[in-house]
Amino acid sequence: MTQIPLLPPPFPAAEFHSRLKALRTAMAARQVDLLIVNQFEHIGYFGGYWSTGSMYHAFLIPIDGEPVAILRALDAPIFRELSCFTEYVAFNDSANPLKTVAQTILAKGYGAAAIGLEYDSNFLTVNRARELESLLPNARMVDFSHIMWEMRQVKSPLELVYLEAAAEICDRAVKAAFDVAQPGINEREVFTAMTGEAWRSGADNGAVAVMTSGPRSSMLHASLGHRTLAEGDIVHVEPIPRFRGYSSRMQRPKSIGAPTDEQMRTAETMIRIQDEQYRAMKPGAEAKEVDRILREGILAAGLRDSYTGITGYTLGFVSAPRLSDFTRVFLPDSAWQLKKNQVFHMYTSARGMSFSETIVVTPEGGERLTKMDRRLFY
Template sequence: MGAHPYFTRAEFDARLARLKARMRAAEVDVALFDEIEAMTWVSGFGSSANRWRCVAIPLEGEPFFLIRALDASVCAQRTWISDIPTFRDWEDPIPALASALRARGLDKARIGLDYDSYGTSLSRFAAMQAALPGAAFVNIGAVVAELRLIKSPAEIELLRRAAAIADEATRRAAAVCVPGGNQREAAKIAQMTFVEMGGDPYRPGPITGGRGWDFLHGHLGDAPLASGDVVHIELTPRIYGYSSRVMRCVVLGEPEPERQRAAEILAELQDRQIAAMKPGAKGSDVDAILRDGVVKAGLRPSYDNITGYTLGLYGDAGPRTSDFTRILHPEADWVMEAGMVFHIYASAGGAALSESVLVTETGPELLTHLPRGLLVNR
């Protein structure tokens, strides 16, 4: 049995207790998790889906981690789970799953699955049903994603550290955005800063330059930067998979009055939005502060994207770059709770601004601390 380099066994025990409470409510005997974020949160380890794998959590008895033999050793180093059945790369993992469940008296159990899991294809689900004819499959939904919304003190500490990395990496990346420089150098500096400060060696996040007004989430370019360019930097550092984020625009030269005005309006509206992020606040009400304000100010004819989404654990081999378990939009009828963490972001009029925000019992706490506005390299 291994040990996680950051989280204690008590941390995982607390997660397991919360999970089993949800399993009892869903009346399942065992639950299978094959999304990398879910399996990592539950077990301490997650691997790519080159070969299908899953964590099995029974209500009674010991959990097990089914994984390809090649990855069993590294799995054992990180997970608290000691039962790790394996299969060879050329073997079908579903018969291995059925065998593992049968050996533990769970082949006729009520088996909980998240029917929206990106890890379970239609053909894989059909294979499970065929291999386990005596079992009943139950859709338990995105249980782990819901449980992950409320962060533990240890998780919040990782997000604080990731936010400090985001701030410093943004400062350093912005500093090399000068005439004659290039976006690739900014990306290199950002990623080097991640690793230097203890972060995961993961991609830096969107960095793109241009002269227009609508290049959010653009592509890394190779053309030399020139006076008048704007470089959009949105960094997404991680520590043990936990990511905080920050977004700023770097202006090379004097900002145009329209862009400066847009940045000031966005900052003021976003400050009001963040101030409203308190326990009990309705998501749609928090969203409307920025969304309606931007349109009323004439910065956009309509605001068609969300204004924030939840932050937390990201799998290094998962298909999602953001956690949309809770998102801020006009129909968000959920309420904020202490322990939730959000990436709050806004873009309009050629300016973009974002922060990582923790909701506490007494209100919002900014985890990121860069100056609120355009970054200007004159």
């Protein structure tokens, strides 16, 4: 059994107060008196806690004063354990959570205020938004979509430490998987080794990996099968662990038995083109130009007939139901510039193999947080 790594401590309260200060600046610019936060990532990012999505809950942030969590009574202990904030209102399972939110807002004196709503939240459905509006008829609802997603793009030094911890979990999980992946082994044994190592090393999410093999190795989002590995198979693994909510990711292939010369050339070509893409990931770089390096390189090398998918996307704090954050993606028409300390999952695939890394943008180019060798294993 491998030694469990030394993990970084929880964020100090100062980290959350700094985020809250920046958020309140955005609220003031839009003349928002009170913000209703209900997207899980944003509750975790600004409130420091998260729970299940079984029932609606919210984090109320006034322009001044202490935030208030509105949550299921069952989840109150989690809030008290994780959050640096202390004020909350807990509702029983028989209660209407939206009425509890509205009653709390009225009790706090914001019944006729300008209230920000995340109209792009996975948890604020059309029906819920309409009900909140009917329960607060004197309030002025302000669209606060996109803003918090954008605020989370550039990572703080402490966030980078968490992402580095998650990246180390990726490295350890892939090694454990490849140590087991041999002819005659059921692919579920490989998956068990990978996920077990991820959890042992500090992953805090249930779905910590993706794996396929043989004819299905090019299906990056396939469900786990029941195959027994055989000579000539390519095994695809992608650990997606979260450490205290922060997700790093990595993809690697392994050949069961000696790979063919063509497979080795394909892997080396993919890696060479991808490394060129990483070197271009500097602050101020155009995202579409970073994308072009890999997309056109793969096509020019004849490794794919077409390339319609993205070549990278945002990483950071991630929570269900969104397992990936597409606030920023790399496509031919991506009209945005990279910023220092943005973090992305950059990936490519061809001919049943895929390679990816967790990359942080630095003045010297993209730096890998995932450190495992970049090669076709066998």
